[in-house]
Amino acid sequence: EDQVTQSPEALRLQEGESSSLNCSYTVSGLRGLFWYRQDPGKGPEFLFTLYSAGEEKEKERLKATLTKKESFLHITAPKPEDSATYLCAVQNTGFQKLVFGTGTRLLVSP
C-alpha cells in the first residue's frame, strides 16, 4: 500500500530563518510526487510535481527535491505570507489518485 509521511507536523520559524520540510514515501511505482500549499478554509494550491530521483524545482523562496525515498521542500528566507499547511502526495504508476500525507503546518513570525 502506498504511504506518505510528512515531518514535522508543525514548524514555527522566524522571518528569514530557512528550513526544510520532509516527505517520506513508499510506492510500488512512482508516477509523480506532488507538493501543494493549503491556506485555512481553502483548497490545496498546486506548487510542484517531481517525477524522478535527482529532480529539483524552484518557485520563489521554495525549492523541492526528490530522492528514491523522500522529498524535501526547502524554504529560503521565509516571509509571514509563506505561513500555510504544506501537503505532499504521491501518484502510483498504476492509478490516477493521489495519496496524501497529513501535512506540515508552517508558521512564519515577523
Next chain:
Amino acid sequence: GAGVSQSPSNKVTEKGKDVELRCDPISGHTALYWYRQSLGQGLEFLIYFQGNSAPDKSGLPSDRFSAERTGGSVSTLTIQRTQQEDSAVYLCASSLGQRGSGFGPGTRLTVL
C-alpha cells in the same frame, strides 16, 4: 481563467438525510477527482472520472456514497442517509494530462 468551483460552501444536515454536493471543473479538464479531508487527517481519495471511461470508485467508503459526471463536465457527489462520521470537507479537483490538479475551495459538511 476560472478555477474549480464547488457548491454549497457549507452544508449542515441532520443524520439520516441525503445531501448533494456539486463541482464545476476547470473548462477543458478531462479528469475530475473527489477527495475528503477530515480534521487532523490527510486528503482521502473518493472517486476519479476520466473522459468517457468508467470511473474509479475504489475510494468510496460505503454504498451510501455515489457520484456522477454529466456531459464530461459538472459532477455531483451524493451521500445518502448521512452519518456523523461523514462530517468533513469535500474537495473536488480537475486536471488535464499529468499536470497538478487544481482544487476547488471545498464544501464543509456537518452532520448533526
